[in-house]
Each structure stands twice: as C-alpha cells, then as structure tokens.
Amino acid sequence: METHSKKMAEVKLFRTWSSRFALRIVWALKLKDVQYDTIFEDLSNKSPLLLQYNPVHKKVPVLVHNGKSVAESLVILEYIEETWKQNPLLSEDPHERAAARFWAKFGDEKVLPSIWEAFNSEGKEQEEGIVKAKENLKYLEEELKGKKFFGGEHIGFADIALGWLAELENVFEEVASMKVIAEDEFPLLSEWKRTFADAPIIKENWPPRDKLVTKYQAFREANLLNKAPK
Amino acid sequence: MMHCFDMLYSPTLLETQYQSNELQRETQRDAYEFRKLGEVKVLGASLSIFCCRIEWALKHKGITYEYIEEDLRNKSTLLLKSNPVHKKIPVLLHGDKPVAESLIILEYIDETWRENPLMPDDPSEKAMVRFWAKYVDEKCVISAWTASRTKGHEQEKAIESTQESLKLLNKLIEGKTFFGGETMGFLDLVVGSLPNWIKFIEEFVGIKLFDTKELSFLHEWAQRFTEIPIIKESIPMKEDLLNYFRAQQNAK
Numbered sequence: 001m002e003t004h005s006k007k008m009a010e011v012k013l014f015r016t017w018s019s020r021f022a023l024r025i026v027w028a029l030k031l032k033d034v035q036y037d038t039i040f041e042d043l044s045n046k047s048p049l050l051l052q053y054n055p056v057h058k059k060v061p062v063l064v065h066n067g068k069s070v071a072e073s074l075v076i077l078e079y080i081e082e083t084w085k086q087n088p089l090l091s092e093d094p095h096e097r098a099a100a101r102f103w104a105k106f107g108d109e110k111v112l113p114s115i116w117e118a119f120n121s122e123g124k125e126q127e128e129g130i131v132k133a134k135e136n137l138k139y140l141e142e143e144l145k146g147k148k149f150f151g152g153e154h155i156g157f158a159d160i161a162l163g164w165l166a167e168l169e170n171v172f173e174e175v176a177s178m179k180v181i182a183e184d185e186f187p188l189l190s191e192w193k194r195t196f197a198d199a200p201i202i203k204e205n206w207p208p209r210d211k212l213v214t215k216y217q218a219f220r221e222a223n224l225l226n227k228a229p230k
Numbered sequence: 231m232m233h234c235f236d237m238l239y240s241p242t243l244l245e246t247q248y249q250s251n252e253l254q255r256e257t258q259r260d261a262y263e264f265r266k267l268g269e270v271k272v273l274g275a276s277l278s279i280f281c282c283r284i285e286w287a288l289k290h291k292g293i294t295y296e297y298i299e300e301d302l303r304n305k306s307t308l309l310l311k312s313n314p315v316h317k318k319i320p321v322l323l324h325g326d327k328p329v330a331e332s333l334i335i336l337e338y339i340d341e342t343w344r345e346n347p348l349m350p351d352d353p354s355e356k357a358m359v360r361f362w363a364k365y366v367d368e369k370c371v372i373s374a375w376t377a378s379r380t381k382g383h384e385q386e387k388a389i390e391s392t393q394e395s396l397k398l399l400n401k402l403i404e405g406k407t408f409f410g411g412e413t414m415g416f417l418d419l420v421v422g423s424l425p426n427w428i429k430f431i432e433e434f435v436g437i438k439l440f441d442t443k444e445l446s447f448l449h450e451w452a453q454r455f456t457e458i459p460i461i462k463e464s465i466p467m468k469e470d471l472l473n474y475f476r477a478q479q480n481a482k
C-alpha cells in the first residue's frame with residue numbers, strides 16, 4: 001500500500017482546467033495508464049512550485065517525475081513516450097516519427113496561430129484570416145488520406161498535438177461566428193475530429209464546453225477592443 | 231526494448247499482443263537497416279544557420295551525403311516537391327523520403343544512424359536538450375532576427391529579449407566543455423551557428439547583442455566549438471554573411 005501511494009506521488013502534472021497544451025499531457029498519461037497527481041494553477045497567481053519547476057517560461061503544463069521537471073508540452077510528450085513504453089504514441093520508424101513531429105510542430109506554429117488570428121477578427125479581416133487558416137488546414141486534410149488517425153490505425157503523437165482541433169476549434173467557430181472546417185471542404189478532417197473527440201480517454205477528458213465558451217467569449221471581446229481602430 | 235522481451239515468457243493474451251507488436255516492430259527495424267543503405271542528400275544554403283546543423287550531424291556520424299545548394303530566389307522543383315508545406319531549407323532526403331525542419335532532421339539522423347549519438351540516453355536529460363533546442367529557435371533566433379528587421383520600441387524589446395536569452399545559454403554552458411558534456415552533442419549543433427550570426431547582425435545593423443564579457447562562458451564555448459574541423463568546414467562565418475548581405479544591399 002505504501003509503495004503504491006509512493007508511486008502515485010511520483011508523477012505530478014501542473015495544469016489549468018482549460019489549457020489545450022496541458023490536455024495533451026492528460027491524454028498521453030491516461031492513454032498509457034500512468035497514475036499521476038494534478039495541481040491546478042491559477043495563472044494570475046502562480047504557485048512558488050510552478051515558478052521553481054519552470055523558471056524559464058513560468059507556464060503550464062509542467063510534468064514532474066521523481067523530482068525532475070519537464071516543460072513544453074511537445075517535449076513532455078516525448079519524455080512520456082520514452083519513459084512509459086506501453087501504448088506507444090510514436091512509430092519505431094524514424095521517418096514516421098519525423099512526420100509525426102513535423103505535423104505537431106506545424107499545428108502549433110501555423111494552424112493554431114492562423115485560426116486564432118481569424119478568431120480575434122471580424123468582418124473582412126476575419127474572412128481573410130479564414131482563407132489563410134484553410135490554406136494550412138488543407139495540408140492536414142491531405143495527410144489524413146487513407147488514415148483513420150494521423151498516427152494511422154491508432155491515436156498517435158500528432159493526433160494528441162492536434163487534438164485541440166477536435167473540440168476547442170468548434171468553440172472558436174461558435175464564439176466568433178465563423179466556419180473554418182466545413183464538412184464539404186474538409187471531409188477527412190471533419191471525420192477525424194468526430195472520431196478523435198469520441199475516442200476512449202479523449203472523450204472523458206474534455207474541459208466543460210460551456211465554461212470554454214464563456215472564457216473565449218471574454219477573450220475575444222477583450223482582443224477586439226484592443227485592436228487599433230481603422 | 232527490454233519490456234517486450236520480458237513479456238515473452240508469460241503465456242497470456244497480453245503476451246500474444248505484445249509478441250505480434252514486437253514482430254511488427256522487428257520488421258520495421260529490419261526495414262531501417264535496409265534503408266540505411268539509401269542515398270542521403272541535403273538541400274541547403276551555405277549561409278543558412280539551420281543547414282549547417284544537418285551537415286555537422288552527418289559528418290559527426292561519418293555519413294556520406296550529397297549536398298545541393300539551393301538558390302532561395304529560384305527554388306528547385308526538388309525542394310518544392312520535398313517540402314511543399316514550408317518550401318524551406320534544410321531538407322534531408324534519405325532514399326526518396328524527405329525530412330524537413332532542422333531539429334526534426336537532427337532527431338531523424340540520430341535515430342537512423344546510432345553511431346556517435348548526439349542525444350543523451352536518459353529521458354530527462356533528453357528532455358532538457360529538446361527544451362533548450364526549442365528555446366534557441368523560438369527565443370534567441372526569433373528575437374535576434376526581429377532586432378535586425380525592426381526599429382524603435384519594437385527593436386529595443388527584441389534586443390533585450392536576445393540579450394536575456396543569450397544570458398540563459400551562457401549560464402547553461404558554465405562549467406562545461408560542450409553543451410553535450412565532454413564531447414559535443416545535439417545542443418552544441420543547435421546553438422553552434424548562432425554566435426557568428428548574431429555578431430554579423432550586430433555589425434550589419436549597428437546594434438549590441440553579444441557582450442563578450444557578460445557572456446564569457448558562451449564566448450569561450452563558441453571559440454572551442456568553431457575550432458572543431460567538421461564544424462569549421464560548414465559554419466557560416468560573420469565575414470561571409472556581411473559580404474553577402476552588403477552586396478545584396480548595394481545591388482538595390
């Protein structure tokens with residue numbers, strides 16, 4: 001009993017209830033059936049522990065394992081993959097691993113910012129933003145050809161990294177009254193969104209949708225107000 | 231993959247699943263052995279601070295490759311086909327399969343050719359290397375690049391950000407011969423081209439980014455690193471960068 005509870009305290013995840021980056025870690029740990037403790041952070045009042053474990057960025061998520069901290073969600077995913085080998089998220093094939101990492105990076109560096117840009121705009125600016133976002137999404141659509149998930153038959157690294165598209169993106173579309181991933185333009189991506197969102201583990205861990213809508217409504221209002229008047 | 235071998239001795243359904251997974255993984259591993267015999271090409275640009283990382287890694291592991299210099303104002307069909315998403319260099323071609331994004335290419339090289347490893351074995355040390363590699367590209371490089379292209383308040387912020395990030399790197403290398411320890415590793419290759427490039431920006435734009443006294447550990451490391459023969463062969467030197475970009479300026 002003592003050993004079991006000691007093992008439980010070995011892994012800690014610092015997160016917020018809504019962070020899409022922390023959600024990746026929740027999914028990865030649960031998919032590998034790793035026991036862990038959660039510490040919810042209030043980012044307006046960061047805990048001394050968080051600042052100690054991630055002094056460089058002072059952000060969530062942070063994973064602490066046996067006293068050692070790992071920050072940056074994609075770096076944490078790789079750490080999890082290497083430490084707990086059951087239910088692998090990455091192929092053994094170096095080329096497939098490179099592809100998974102590529103799409104994860106593409107999601108963070110291009111897809112997310114372009115959708116966020118469209119989200120924080122209105123009118124013509126939003127239309128232009130949507131066009132840009134769709135150009136990025138076309139590559140993801142192409143990548144899904146002949147595949148159930150980006151990882152193939154099973155959820156993989158890239159699926160987890162892009163997972164926010166399966167739910168949070170819907171929230172963005174609703175709050176900003178825009179349609180970005182339309183069924184007719186992105187049939188494969190639309191199907192992937194449904195399959196991923198409804199997959200075991202994934203579906204049990206989405207943050208409450210109504211809370212997300214409220215949060216992002218507030219964000220959008222503030223961002224639109226901050227934009228310089230034309 | 232010791233955990234898989236352990237499983238082979240207990241007759242359960244789980245074991246069967248692990249066996250078939252292990253067989254699959256063995257087949258994949260054999261495929262790499264075969265693909266290791268494929269031709270290696272690097273699409274690059276000699277003054278790119280990212281391309282040299284790839285050449286260094288390949289040379290460090292003794293891999294023969296063909297280097298193809300790209301004219302970035304007139305990108306080749308091969309480049310556009312190999313990296314349709316970003317259309318950027320470097321791209322590694324192994325056989326007919328492309329890999330893009332320099333940090334991803336470095337991991338690919340390290341995983342495909344296991345001799346002279348660039349990454350440490352320990353997962354938490356590896357995580358540190360990945361963390362700092364990301365930091366270099368997302369903070370140091372972007373800040374320095376922004377500082378070179380902006381003016382006024384935006385430039386001041388970028389200069390400050392570059393200086394702060396270099397200070398962290400300086401702290402990281404303190405007391406070490408290389409970022410990789412006694413011998414150079416992944417992070418050395420990632421940081422390697424930065425000092426020369428940053429000093430080029432300083433001179434070209436007329437700003438102060440790299441204080442040699444304040445960054446004494448980083449400065450000493452840079453001198454050590456650049457002396458290594460395979461590094462010296464491919465590093466974009468400050469003078470070459472200055473000559474190229476000044477010529478560009480005069481041509482306008």
